[in-house]
Amino acid sequence: MIEEIRQELKEQADETYRKFHASLVPGLTDFLGVRIPALRSIARKLAKEDWRRYLREASDSCYEELMLQGMVIGYAAMDRDERAEHLRGFIPKINNWAVCDCCCSTWKFMRKDPAYWYDFLLPFLEGGEYEIRSVVVSLMDHFPENEYLQRQFSIYNGIHHEGYYVKMAVAWAISVCYVRFPQETAVFLGANSLDDFTQNKAIQKCRESNRISREEKEMLNGLKRGKKS
Structure with a gap:
């Protein structure tokens, strides 16, 4: 599953966007250049599949995978206690303003x-x-x-x-x-x-x-x- 998502992210990558966005977000290293609407589309799809597995296996170092984690927590159907547990684990991993703002809005x-x-x-x-x-x-x-x-x-x-x-x-x-x-x-x-x-x-x-x-x-x-x- 995780490799399929990574392949999809690579296919959605935009080199022009990668260079532009990297200039706006200090410290980005592991960054493919996938636009936010595409990430939201992938996250919504993940939220209807085995999203728990994805949250367990996703990389914290890849910008897009970290972004997907925060979005999936927002989109997936779960009870309040489980969502709170996932958020407690996710929020301390946020390492730039873009992941913060895009995920919070979700x-x-x-x-x-x-x-x-x-x-x-x-x-x-x-x-x-x-x-x-x-x-x-x-x-x-x-x-x-x-x-x-x-x-x-x-x-x-x-x-x-x-x-x-x-x-x-x-x-x-x-x-x-x-x-x-x-x-x-x-x-x-x-x-x-x-x-x-x-x-x-x-x-x-x-x-x-x-x-x-x-x-x-x-x-x-x-x-x-x-x-x-």
Whole structure:
């Protein structure tokens, strides 16, 4: 089974895409160059077959195989406890922003039982750069309700990891919060414990949105830190 999947991945590989994507994701070595839609198609197919065997046998070093693992966990039919067990094993293996973001977006099951999955995610805030990013991106993708807004702000205030991909994830998530809840997010941006880099990146991302007014963009610009007087 594993060799069949690897052969399919090789057949789907695109050298032009491989070179382009490798320039965006630092540290990629074992990378074939399979586009995300093709990976999702393979993952959906695997989710209807012997996916447990695939999760046991898949390589952690190959970018595409690691991506497939995270996607299969999202697509396959399993109960909550089994899914949680697989996620506990998978999240610490995430080693770049692309695997993190693409896999997190696949975990739509979190929307059906947000209280459970919110509590499940919290311990990963004590992990490394991509474990923390996986929490932030999952919250952004699957916890849009107002009920979780202040909890998200509390989490972002408590993150003090120096990793670039943590800071950028927090900034991105705050900008999404602003689009959904502009008043509440503006209050948060006015008084928080974020480092200056994350604060200013969050404001930059908010201001890049075409869904907010020029007046809002001017207001947000006034919340940037470290400006010369």
